[in-house]
Structure formats: C-alpha cells, structure tokens
Amino acid sequence: MRIGIIGLGSIGQMLVKAFCKSNILSPENVIVYNRTQEKADILHAAYGIGVASSAQEICEQADHIFLCTKPLDILPLLGELTVSAEKHVISVAAGVSISDLEKSHTGPVSKVIPTVTSQELHGVSLFTCSTQVSAEQRSEFVNLLSAIGTAQEVTEDVIETATIISSSAPGLIAGILESFAEAAVRKSPQLDIDTARSILVETMLGTALLLKNEQLGFDQLITQVATKGGITEEGLRVLDKTLPGGFDELFAMTESKHAMLKELVQKQIAK
Numbered sequence: 001m002r003i004g005i006i007g008l009g010s011i012g013q014m015l016v017k018a019f020c021k022s023n024i025l026s027p028e029n030v031i032v033y034n035r036t037q038e039k040a041d042i043l044h045a046a047y048g049i050g051v052a053s054s055a056q057e058i059c060e061q062a063d064h065i066f067l068c069t070k071p072l073d074i075l076p077l078l079g080e081l082t083v084s085a086e087k088h089v090i091s092v093a094a095g096v097s098i099s100d101l102e103k104s105h106t107g108p109v110s111k112v113i114p115t116v117t118s119q120e121l122h123g124v125s126l127f128t129c130s131t132q133v134s135a136e137q138r139s140e141f142v143n144l145l146s147a148i149g150t151a152q153e154v155t156e157d158v159i160e161t162a163t164i165i166s167s168s169a170p171g172l173i174a175g176i177l178e179s180f181a182e183a184a185v186r187k188s189p190q191l192d193i194d195t196a197r198s199i200l201v202e203t204m205l206g207t208a209l210l211l212k213n214e215q216l217g218f219d220q221l222i223t224q225v226a227t228k229g230g231i232t233e234e235g236l237r238v239l240d241k242t243l244p245g246g247f248d249e250l251f252a253m254t255e256s257k258h259a260m261l262k263e264l265v266q267k268q269i270a271k
C-alpha cells in the first residue's frame with residue numbers, strides 16, 4: 001500500500017510525521033506534494049519519504065490519496081487532477097462532504113477529520129467512507145488511522161459537532177489553559193507565567209492519564225478532588241455558572257462557520 005499526501009500545511013505535515021513515527025508505513029510508501037517544495041524537502045530530509053513533482057504524480061503513484069488543502073481548495077484541486085476510478089481519494093477538509101467529493105471523483109472517497117495530537121499517536125480521527133470504498137481499502141484506511149490514535153467512524157450528521165471535541169479541541173484546550181494561567185498570574189503576580197503554564201501542562205497530562213488508565217468518569221474524578229466543604233467545590237460552582245453558556249455559544253458559532261464554508265463549497269460546485 002502506498003499513500004500520497006497533497007498539501008503540507010499543519011495537518012499534512014502532521015500526517016507524515018505520525019505515519020512515520022508509528023511505523024505503519026515504510027518511508028518509501030509515503031509520497032508528498034506541496035506547492036512550496038521546501039516543506040516537502042524538509043520532510044524528505046527528516047524521514048526519507050518520497051517527494052513528487054506534481055499533485056498528478058501522487059495520483060498516479062499512490063493507492064490512498066490524502067487531500068490536505070484548505071476546504072475551498074479541495075474541489076478545484078480535485079477537478080484539475082486525473083484520478084483513475086479505483087483510487088481512494090480522502091479529504092481532510094471540514095465542510096466538504098462525501099457527496100461533494102463524489103461529484104469530482106467517480107471512485108471511492110472518504111472524509112477524515114484528523115487531529116494534531118495524532119503526532120503523539122493519541123487523539124481521535126473521525127472518518128466516514130462512501131459506499132464505493134472496498135472492504136480492503138476500508139481496512140487499510142482504518143489501520144492507518146488506528147496507528148496514529150483512535151479511528152472513530154461517524155455519520156455526517158454528527159461530524160461537525162464531533163470535529164469540535166476532537167480536532168478543534170487541542171487548540172481550544174490550549175486557549176482555556178492560557179486563560180487559566182493568565183488568571184493565576186493576575187491573582188498572584190509573583191507567580192511566573194511560564195511556571196503557571198508548565199504546572200497546567202503536567203496537570204492536564206496527569207488528569208488525562210488518570211481518567212483513561214483508571215477508567216474514571218468525569219464525575220468520579222470531580223468527587224475525588226473536591227473535598228466536601230473544601231476549596232475546589234467553590235471553583236466548580238463558578239464553572240457551572242459560566243461554562244455551559246460559553247460552550248453553547250462556541251458550538252453555535254462554529255456551526256455557523258461550518259454552514260458558511262459549506263455554502264461556499266456548494267457555490268463552487270454550481271459554477
């Protein structure tokens with residue numbers, strides 16, 4: 001099996017690093033193409049992967065073709081390429097659906113929403129496949145995603161909400177942690193901001209390990225931490241008052257952005 005990656009921005013580079021780190025593929029079975037060749041050359045030097053001189057070359061050499069460009073670049077790119085009908089085309093773009101992809105490729109197509117945390121071989125890749133994806137292609141695809149974290153199949157009606165808690169979440173969590181660290185320093189200016197940040201990173205890591213390894217529910221961990229009549233209870237009361245409304249707004253705003261993107265993609269198709 002040979003995979004090709006077109007577009008080496010944040011997520012294209014992450015996929016190369018994660019697939020190489022996981023050893024699921026040998027470097028000669030990974031080929032990449034990016035408009036700015038320097039990014040491809042850097043990855044070639046680090047991992048020994050192949051570098052194609054065009055996106056078309058990827059389509060000729062790879063069995064699974066990952067399109068890792070921005071949402072509004074996916075269909076124009078696919079429209080320029082000649083992809084034989086048996087090849088598996090995989091889009092990572094938010095807002096581009098299976099049926100949108102099927103308008104440009106008559107063969108098997110899938111959509112995956114990766115996450116940057118897969119570079120550490122943890123995190124959830126959401127995916128959905130068209131009915132044309134063969135059992136063998138599907139199995140190879142799921143094996144690839146499982147090598148870099150957890151592969152979670154979802155239907156397209158939930159993929160946008162799930163994207164926020166899997167793929168946007170690392171950025172959102174980093175934003176929450178930054179705000180947490182800054183508030184700590186506002187409260188106690190003698191506390192250095194970098195110290196506050198590294199305390200939070202270690203705490204996050206430990207929290208994730210505890211939840212996962214002990215199979216604790218969030219409520220069980222809360223009970224362990226929040227001593228009855230103690231300090232944490234007060235903090236939780238504040239969160240209960242402020243967070244639900246904030247998260248509802250976050251989902252409303254990200255839903256609007258998804259809708260806007262999908263509308264622009266439909267306009268591209270109608271042209």
Ligand SMILES: NC(=O)c1ccc[n+]([C@@H]2O[C@H](COP(=O)([O-])OP(=O)(O)OC[C@H]3O[C@@H](n4cnc5c(N)ncnc54)[C@H](O)[C@@H]3O)[C@@H](O)[C@H]2O)c1
Nearest residue numbers: 007008009010011034035068069070071092093094114167
């Ligand atoms: N960043 C994330 O965490 C994340 C997570 C899940 C899905 N995605 C999806 O991944 C896609 C890329 O996002 P990103 O954050 O990596 O963006 P990015 O801007 O960092 O990367 C896009 C890359 O595509 C390249 N490119 C554009 N047109 C090209 C073409 N015709 N041929 C070859 N290369 C081309 C650009 O040079 C750039 O390197 C988006 O569709 C996004 O929805 C991103």
